[in-house]
Amino acid sequence: MKPKKVATTPIDGQKPGTSGLRKKTRTFMEPHYLENYIQATWNGIGGVEGKTLVLGGDGRHFNDRAAQVVLRMAAAGGAERVIVGRNALLSTPAASHLIRKNKASGGIILSASHNPGGPDGDFGVKYNVANGGPAPENVTRKIFKATQELKKYFILDAQDVDLDTLGETTLGKTVVEVVDPTADYQELMAELFDFDAIKALFAEGFRIRFDAMHAVTGPYAKAILEDTLGAAPGSVVNATPLPDFGEGHPDPNPIWAKELMDVMMGEDAPDFGAASDGDGDRNMIVGRGIYVTPSDSLAAIAANAKHIPSYAKEMRGVARSMPTSRALDRVAEALELDCYETPTGWKFFGNLLDAGAATLCGEESAGTGSDHVREKDGLWAVLFWLNVLAVRKISVADLMADHWKTYGRNYYSRHDYEAVDAEAAQKLVDDLRDRLDSLPGQDFAGLTVETADEFAYDDPVDGSRSEGQGLRITTSQGGRIVLRLSGTGTEGATLRVYLERVETDPERLHDDPQEALASVIAAAEAIAGIKDRTGRDAPDVIT
């Protein structure tokens, strides 16, 4: 079988964002669109000849077709082996693990993560490098450059590979190995956590509801929580991955996982609720009657790592993305751990994890993880919580109350303005950037600005610098406002406004976050004129 050479021309806008290339599914299905990007990826990484790659996706519409294209193009490029999850399914953390475990050169993950799927939804392609993590900026830059210079791509003229059956086949000279998507991942989780303790917890009648949101984590959660750890059958709901996620929005937050929220706030709520996103790297943690913000979850995980032997042994530093609340910093200070602040996106944690500088990391957007893989990991976070609850024999609400009493509470909320006119959003950010220097000392809605800058990151490991990573403003009374534009949307611009205020008064630790943040919210509006400039009365999504 000889690879076919296809003439093509560069396609505009194939620029990887926060997490790979994300576009409308229909865009990806246009002639040459996917092929161009895959060829540009191969070109950007110096070809795939003789390499081992991992391939899988979150099962959304076009996942199966795209996987066959990637296989034919990997074969055309002379890849030695492609390890594929059965039916082209792999959660993002499981793909990261497979890359590491098999010492693969990298992998392709087909996913638009928390974005809705289906023919009218979104699709995405992400390239991960040999450490199992998302390609860093020096690689994504090369891929983008290759998209702009592309004149041809190579693809094998062949039938579909049977991805239904486990085992090895060949495509041209390339070995295609179909693996069970959950087996290796489950083994890794069993090494990290005390499965016996969690089993005992469920045996005592502890009840969990895990909402897989019809996305990729269903089979993983069923295998681990129900079949292995003994959670009651039916604990995992919406467990079958569907190409359109059951017309849902697989983003685990109180808005999109409302069904779970309603159950957890209701009378007969189980002890623990959790959800995960499209590709299984995000998590949402809910206790009976209490939603745990991702920033708090990260801080609680760091504070309780001592209860989990595999982490107690070797806690190095911790890291959070810049917009993530500083609750983690307070824990790090108390435990005398280094605490790193990185730009948004998991790719920035890779170097810290590789260098052994950080053990745990997380983002306010429901991403938490550790050095066990190089991606955030939804089910890992759930198991971490379960392990801690099993050891401490405490409810989620009591654990958080205890946490806030010890460390203070960083009230936190993110306000998203979605599908805003791209020019208006850019102008809002540009104008505010120009005014940053003049802000310190000025009063807005009763708060005085203390510092204002644009975040830039100097990677302490390789010295690379990433600029333009969000505007941040701190105020009196422990307030902080961060503004940035999303890099994962596919329509117009999404403006994210991150709001935070520290509270240490023991009498004020259990207030409603929106009320506790009212002064910071008002200050953000007074500083940036968000309503006026976006033409919106209120955010589309508040988390």
Ligand code: VG1
């Ligand atoms: C968002 C989140 C960011 C996360 C990224 C990918 O990016 O804010 O924290 O790493 O999505 O997550 P942005 O640029 O839209 O703010 V996933 O689970 O969608 O791969």
Ligand code: CO
């Ligand atoms: Co995701």
